[in-house]
Amino acid sequence: MSRVGILSLLLLAHVLAMIPFTQHLRERPAVIKLGYLPSAKVMKLAAPEFSPLLAQLAVTRVLIYYGSLFQQNPALIQRPPEVFNMFKTIERAVQLDPYNMDAYYFAQATFTWEIGRAKDVNQLLKHGIKYRVWDWQLPYYVGFNAAYFLQDYATAATYMKQAAEISGYPFFSRLAARYLSDAGQTDIAIAYLEAMIKEAKDETIRELYLQRLEPLLEARRIEPLVERFRKEHGRLPIDIAELVQAKLLEHAPNDYLGREFVITQQGRVVLKRNPLPMEKIDNQ
Amino acid sequence: MFLSQVLLTLRWAIRDRLMLAVLAVALLLLLLVPAFSLFSMRQVQELGITLGLSATSLVLLVLVLLLGASSIWRDVERRYTASVLTLPLSRTAYVLGKFVGIGLFLFICTLVLGLVVALVVKLTALQYPSELPIAWGNIAAAIIGDFCKSILLLAVALLFSSLSTSFFLPFFATLAIYFAGSASQDVMEYLVQPDLVQISPLLQTLAKGLYYIVPNLAGFNLKIHAIYALALPVQGLGLTLAYFVSYTAVMLFLTVWIFNRRQLP
Numbered sequence: 001m002s003r004v005g006i007l008s009l010l011l012l013a014h015v016l017a018m019i020p021f022t023q024h025l026r027e028r029p030a031v032i033k034l035g036y037l038p039s040a041k042v043m044k045l046a047a048p049e050f051s052p053l054l055a056q057l058a059v060t061r062v063l064i065y066y067g068s069l070f071q072q073n074p075a076l077i078q079r080p081p082e083v084f085n086m087f088k089t090i091e092r093a094v095q096l097d098p099y100n101m102d103a104y105y106f107a108q109a110t111f112t113w114e115i116g117r118a119k120d121v122n123q124l125l126k127h128g129i130k131y132r133v134w135d136w137q138l139p140y141y142v143g144f145n146a147a148y149f150l151q152d153y154a155t156a157a158t159y160m161k162q163a164a165e166i167s168g169y170p171f172f173s174r175l176a177a178r179y180l181s182d183a184g185q186t187d188i189a190i191a192y193l194e195a196m197i198k199e200a201k202d203e204t205i206r207e208l209y210l211q212r213l214e215p216l217l218e219a220r221r222i223e224p225l226v227e228r229f230r231k232e233h234g235r236l237p238i239d240i241a242e243l244v245q246a247k248l249l250e251h252a253p254n255d256y257l258g259r260e261f262v263i264t265q266q267g268r269v270v271l272k273r274n275p276l277p278m279e280k281i282d283n284q
Numbered sequence: 285m286f287l288s289q290v291l292l293t294l295r296w297a298i299r300d301r302l303m304l305a306v307l308a309v310a311l312l313l314l315l316l317v318p319a320f321s322l323f324s325m326r327q328v329q330e331l332g333i334t335l336g337l338s339a340t341s342l343v344l345l346v347l348v349l350l351l352g353a354s355s356i357w358r359d360v361e362r363r364y365t366a367s368v369l370t371l372p373l374s375r376t377a378y379v380l381g382k383f384v385g386i387g388l389f390l391f392i393c394t395l396v397l398g399l400v401v402a403l404v405v406k407l408t409a410l411q412y413p414s415e416l417p418i419a420w421g422n423i424a425a426a427i428i429g430d431f432c433k434s435i436l437l438l439a440v441a442l443l444f445s446s447l448s449t450s451f452f453l454p455f456f457a458t459l460a461i462y463f464a465g466s467a468s469q470d471v472m473e474y475l476v477q478p479d480l481v482q483i484s485p486l487l488q489t490l491a492k493g494l495y496y497i498v499p500n501l502a503g504f505n506l507k508i509h510a511i512y513a514l515a516l517p518v519q520g521l522g523l524t525l526a527y528f529v530s531y532t533a534v535m536l537f538l539t540v541w542i543f544n545r546r547q548l549p
Contacts, residue, residue, distance in 0.1 A: 044467075049466060049501075099512045101327045
């Protein structure tokens with residue numbers, strides 16, 4: 001057989017092996033795709049001068065993993081597999097490079113809303129504030145999380161003041177004043193999301209924020225109707241269905257994931273949350 | 285004769301086509317870093333600096349290991365020293381000529397890589413400007429720090445090379461010293477924690493002794509300062525420079541001393 005013939009046969013054999021091989025790699029379990037990152041202490045000892053690079057690689061790996069999940073099925077943002085591993089990887093990345101903004105930004109974008117780990121994210125962000133002393137965004141995120149997710153308005157006001165001092169933007173001072181009360185939470189969240197959408201460079205993160213904005217806009221449309229109902233009946237409606245019965249709404253809306261809206265005791269309209277229990281995430 | 289030895293060593297490094305390898309890395313940096321930097325969501329410029337500086341460090345380390353570990357012992361084994369030392373060239377001048385020649389080659393490589401890093405950083409910053417300014421002085425300081433670290437490691441590699449008869453001892457010993465020197469500061473900080481109880485006093489004393497013997501490379505790492513435009517510790521830089529000069533001088537003295545006592549074939 002000629003040399004060209006042998007080479008052709010070898011190439012054919014290689015292609016035949018490569019197709020199932022790449023298929024196998026694509027179908028690996030999520031835990032293997034995301035992989036295991038050794039302790040930050042070990043990595044710092046092994047390659048201290050490459051710590052910023054290792055941190056960035058870790059964040060990029062989580063981002064690619066999360067992005068591929070989100071592209072496959074947007075509903076997975078409610079309960080993504082490997083949440084604990086993702087968070088640990090981000091935590092290790094900031095231990096390797098406490099200045100890495102991508103890590104803080106990703107944590108803020110993904111672990112707060114649906115996953116409900118605002119408290120843990122705020123711990124991470126407070127760690128970053130100690131290093132990124134010039135950055136107003138981290139105290140802004142902490143303030144927002146404290147007010148919107150944790151209803152801790154005193155903390156929110158403190159961090160918004162810090163963001164105002166660093167940035168020199170009076171907008172944060174006004175927010176700090178508003179955070180001292182529960183008023184206008186939906187508007188604040190909308191303003192926050194609109195700002196994040198404007199700044200988002202990564203398409204997955206941008207899409208994530210857009211999808212979160214939609215139910216908030218819907219909530220802002222319904223909240224005046226709740227107030228109108230309260231004035232007319234002297235009490236808050238029990239649920240959205242009561243607004244429909246009172247012919248104030250045409251039908252009960254749902255968000256893009258099919259979640260229902262509920263009315264809080266303060267008359268706010270929010271999505272019915274099914275947060276993943278902490279212990280369930282921690283045990284993953 | 286000393287100058288001839290320096291130029292001869294420089295030519296040897298260039299003849300080994302190592303410069304071509306460095307230029308290939310520089311080209312790869314130019315092509316890949318601006319593209320890879322786009323993986324970052326919020327710090328494209330910072331990632332560009334990280335990648336550029338990390339690649340420079342890695343290339344310099346590989347060059348030191350290859351050149352330092354294969355210099356003196358190879359000349360001895362190939363009987364090159366037997367002929368060259370018959371010329372009016374002392375063993376001291378031979379060793380120092382080797383050191384300066386390789387050091388000069390490393391300097392040229394650092395300069396080439398530094399210029400490419402500057403270009404790459406500018407390109408990535410144009411793609412997505414950062415809130416932080418590009419701290420050119422800090423980037424230069426980080427590259428100079430890497431260069432000094434390479435020269436210090438070169439002195440260590442030559443020391444092992446002067447007493448070795450094969451490639452393996454100087455190569456792996458220098459690599460081990462690099463890892464130990466990079467981690468020694470963190471290990472020391474861990475050991476001096478007041479609540480540390482589980483490590484025996486003997487081991488602590490041994491580790492502290494090693495801390496002072498092994499070169500401390502932590503001071504040469506200025507990457508974080510370059511990436512995030514942090515203020516450089518001016519006094520610390522002065523102390524690092526003094527440490528670099530004294531440690532390198534001790535290593536060179538020991539190398540010359542050992543080589544002068546070595547029986548050559």
